[in-house]
Amino acid sequence: MATGLGTVRNVAELRSLIAGWRGQGQSVGLVPTMGALHEGHFSLVRASLTNNDRTCVTLFINPKQFGEGEDLGTYPRDEAADTAALERLGADALFAPAAVEMYPEGSATSVSVPGLGDMLEGEFRPGFFTGVATVVTKLLIQALPDQAFFGEKDYQQLCVVRRLATDLNIPTEIIACPIVREDDGLALSSRNAYLSFDERRLAPSLHAALAAAAAQVVAGADPSDAAELAKRAILEAGFGKVDYIAIRDSDSLQPLVKLDGRARILGAAWIGKTRLIDNLSITG
Numbered sequence: 001m002a003t004g005l006g007t008v009r010n011v012a013e014l015r016s017l018i019a020g021w022r023g024q025g026q027s028v029g030l031v032p033t034m035g036a037l038h039e040g041h042f043s044l045v046r047a048s049l050t051n052n053d054r055t056c057v058t059l060f061i062n063p064k065q066f067g068e069g070e071d072l073g074t075y076p077r078d079e080a081a082d083t084a085a086l087e088r089l090g091a092d093a094l095f096a097p098a099a100v101e102m103y104p105e106g107s108a109t110s111v112s113v114p115g116l117g118d119m120l121e122g123e124f125r126p127g128f129f130t131g132v133a134t135v136v137t138k139l140l141i142q143a144l145p146d147q148a149f150f151g152e153k154d155y156q157q158l159c160v161v162r163r164l165a166t167d168l169n170i171p172t173e174i175i176a177c178p179i180v181r182e183d184d185g186l187a188l189s190s191r192n193a194y195l196s197f198d199e200r201r202l203a204p205s206l207h208a209a210l211a212a213a214a215a216q217v218v219a220g221a222d223p224s225d226a227a228e229l230a231k232r233a234i235l236e237a238g239f240g241k242v243d244y245i246a247i248r249d250s251d252s253l254q255p256l257v258k259l260d261g262r263a264r265i266l267g268a269a270w271i272g273k274t275r276l277i278d279n280l281s282i283t284g
């Protein structure tokens with residue numbers, strides 16, 4: 001249903017655009033992003049275009065999900081390139097609000113998902129998931145899409161978003177899309193742009209170590225032994241620091257008790273100044 005990409009900057013315009021679509025009986029898919037779009041995002045947009053009559057992509061670099069000393073100031077920004085790519089894909093609208101539109105003067109309300117949002121990434125990036133949950137809740141309430149699309153690359157984020165949508169009775173189906181990888185296994189991420197030539201060469205070791213650990217667990221290894229071996233392999237490959245390697249139940253993200261086909265291995269590690277995350281399903 002390509003009629004050209006319209007960019008809207010405020011919530012009232014977004015609501016009126018979507019009300020127009022709804023008035024014609026059209027379904028709506030939402031793809032939340034922070035821009036710097038790559039093939040991973042494009043796969044979400046394509047999934048939404050396939051499933052829905054209309055697709056709205058959001059572009060908002062959410063200050064509330066960046067901690068002190070993180071890369072809010074340097075996060076890659078190129079709205080013109082993002083707009084051109086979305087036009088080529090056939091998306092219907094780009095919602096690109098200013099910070100003051102999303103967080104009006106005096107804004108004091110936040111959404112947090114204790115438990116799921118405190119572990120793993122939440123432990124190393126305090127406040128991160130409250131920032132994510134708050135902005136995603138706002139975007140879902142603003143657009144009230146039939147479906148919203150999230151990549152499994154940010155697997156814990158996906159779990160947090162599913163939880164908040166259920167808990168807050170938001171009538172949107174949360175759709176998970178598979179990780180898109182480079183040929184050498186590196187998961188696509190806007191932050192890969194920070195990697196130097198040498199760092200880029202060793203970056204796929206994170207995926208390789210997670211895949212090896214997953215295979216060991218399937219073969220009967222103890223999950224904590226497999227995680228420890230993966231950690232060592234990542235450091236030996238040249239990463240500077242491993243924040244965590246964890247093997248968890250794929251819904252609750254609680255430590256894995258028994259391999260029953262619902263497990264996930266998740267990891268976060270640093271190469272130089274760049275922090276990479278990745279994860280894989282473990283099928284028993």
Ligand code: PAF
Pocket residue numbers: 032033034060062065132135136154157
């Ligand atoms: O995954 C992202 O790009 C962001 O965390 C999201 C979901 C757009 C919220 O800011």
